[in-house]
Amino acid sequence: MLYSLFGKILLVLVIIGGLNWGVYGIWGLNAVGWLLGGSLGWLARAVFIAVGLAALVLIPALFARGPHRDAEERRA
Secondary structure, three states, rough: OOOOHHHHHHHHHHHHHHHHHHHHHHHHHHHHHOOOOOOHHHHHHHHHHHHHHHHHHHHHHOOOOOHHHHHHHHHH
8 A cells, every 4th residue: 555646645644744743842833834824724734634644544554564575475
């Protein structure tokens, strides 16, 4: 899934969320909220919701078997 377009979009959203948390942790600035008209603005909230949903959808990928693991097992 992570190699599909959908998977890449999910990863971009999660990276945006991670960078936002990093900026917030270092400088105390909510970058997404600042860029999109305030943390309580509808656009910023939509991005926060999309980032959260992307993270939820990616949870099963932690336990998925990747193509590299399948190839290693075939060689063994």
